[in-house]
Amino acid sequence: MFGGDMNKAMKQMGIDMEELNADKVEVTIGDKKLVFDNPEISKIDAKGQEMFQLQGKYSEEAVETGPDPEDIELVMEKTGCSEEEAEEALENSEDVAGAVMELQ
Numbered sequence: 001m002f003g004g005d006m007n008k009a010m011k012q013m014g015i016d017m018e019e020l021n022a023d024k025v026e027v028t029i030g031d032k033k034l035v036f037d038n039p040e041i042s043k044i045d046a047k048g049q050e051m052f053q054l055q056g057k058y059s060e061e062a063v064e065t066g067p068d069p070e071d072i073e074l075v076m077e078k079t080g081c082s083e084e085e086a087e088e089a090l091e092n093s094e095d096v097a098g099a100v101m102e103l104q
Contacts, residue, residue, distance in 0.1 A: 019040070034060055
């Protein structure tokens with residue numbers, strides 16, 4: 001990315017830069033997900049502080065929300081309810097214990 005002189009100057013200042021190969025990078029921001037396919041990624045180490053620079057075209061997707069599939073299975077196992085009932089109870093409760101209590 002940088003010429004030899006620039007790399008030499010950066011090393012003298014204690015900055016090391018490495019290009020990383022990646023097929024895909026996903027960045028979640030709130031309820032959105034940015035998906036970068038074949039991005040350019042640079043890892044910059046400046047005196048022990050690691051930073052990453054990400055460049056490339058991306059698409060924007062909605063983040064799936066809802067209960068964790070493992071939590072759904074656990075509630076089903078503990079209560080014998082259906083998947084739909086477990087998912088609804090988890091959405092109404094703050095945690096697995098609350099969902100189990102709701103269904104018992």
